[in-house]
Amino acid sequence: MKRDLMTLELDLGDERPAPIPAPVALLIERGALFVVNHSGGKDSQAMYLLLRQHVPADQLAIVHADLGAVEWAGAYEHILATTAGEPIHVCRARRTLLEMIEERGMFPSPQQRQCTSDLKRGPIERTIREITRARKEAGHPAWGLIVNCMGMRAEESANRARLATFKLHAGNSKAGREWYDWLPIHAWSEADVFAAIAAAGQKPHVIYALGMRRFSCVFCIYATDEDLKTAATLATTRPELVNDPGIYRKYAGLERSTGQVMMMPKNGVRRSLEQITGVAA
Numbered sequence: 514m515k516r517d518l519m520t521l522e523l524d525l526g527d528e529r530p531a532p533i534p535a536p537v538a539l540l541i542e543r544g545a546l547f548v549v550n551h552s553g554g555k556d557s558q559a560m561y562l563l564l565r566q567h568v569p570a571d572q573l574a575i576v577h578a579d580l581g582a583v584e585w586a587g588a589y590e591h592i593l594a595t596t597a598g599e600p601i602h603v604c605r606a607r608r609t610l611l612e613m614i615e616e617r618g619m620f621p622s623p624q625q626r627q628c629t630s631d632l633k634r635g636p637i638e639r640t641i642r643e644i645t646r647a648r649k650e651a652g653h654p655a656w657g658l659i660v661n662c663m664g665m666r667a668e669e670s671a672n673r674a675r676l677a678t679f680k681l682h683a684g685n686s687k688a689g690r691e692w693y694d695w696l697p698i699h700a701w702s703e704a705d706v707f708a709a710i711a712a713a714g715q716k717p718h719v720i721y722a723l724g725m726r727r728f729s730c731v732f733c734i735y736a737t738d739e740d741l742k743t744a745a746t747l748a749t750t751r752p753e754l755v756n757d758p759g760i761y762r763k764y765a766g767l768e769r770s771t772g773q774v775m776m777m778p779k780n781g782v783r784r785s786l787e788q789i790t791g792v793a794a
């Protein structure tokens with residue numbers, strides 16, 4: 514497992530919690546609320562397990578952005594089954610991803626990735642602001658002190674590798690709030706993540722054992738061809754795994770009605786979902 518000064522490490526096989534960076538330790542001491550952004554995916558699960566080693570239970574809260582029809586089934590249930598009773602705040606965007614595509618007449622793209630901000634970041638940050646308001650009303654002495662914990666890892670992409678591991682979020686540090694963004698497992702590899710989950714005696718959501726590499730949206734704009742093929746096969750043959758058994762047909766239908774394709778061209782070749790996956794919608 515790689516070592517990084519700004520990253521908490523889960524010492525597998527070691528009973529003692531690993532040391533944590535000084536600024537984070539100070540925030541724990543000051544009574545900050547550590548908010549776990551939990552999608553139900555493997556990275557969120559490993560991050561939660563790591564935080565649970567270091568942060569007192571009454572300073573942990575979980576926020577889950579429910580993506581509805583477009584995500585794998587059982588995300589909330591998986592979070593519930595793999596956490597230790599901390600409050601789970603579920604939030605939803607004002608419109609679903611499919612509604613967003615219909616209204617805009619276009620799919621989100623890696624360049625204009627408003628799916629993440631509209632479906633996840635926006636609702637989660639709104640929820641955290643509501644939590645701070647409730648803590649203030651309850652007279653909590655550290656009501657405005659927030660550490661927003663996210664499971665992005667450097668290994669996933671060049672953009673993610675460039676993200677700051679720990680920073681004050683100036684835009685959200687308003688109205689009495691002091692808000693930090695922290696990526697506790699930024700330096701972890703995928704193997705580290707699976708090892709941390711196994712070390713805790715847990716399993717990741719079942720879709721990983723069925724061949725998927727990513728969680729959240731069944732069909733993601735960042736998915737590999739291999740993941741799209743697996744997702745299309747599972748969505749059409751194992752309806753119990755998806756929230757909407759017609760989800761693949763709906764994406765394929767949106768490609769036809771908008772005249773666009775969901776995925777970016779590969780080597781200059783524009784391909785529909787059906788062409789990529791070989792699975793008829």
Ligand code: SF4
Pocket residue numbers: 621628629632728729730732733734735
């Ligand atoms: S999982 Fe993919 S498609 Fe879904 S919101 Fe995130 S980036 Fe967008």
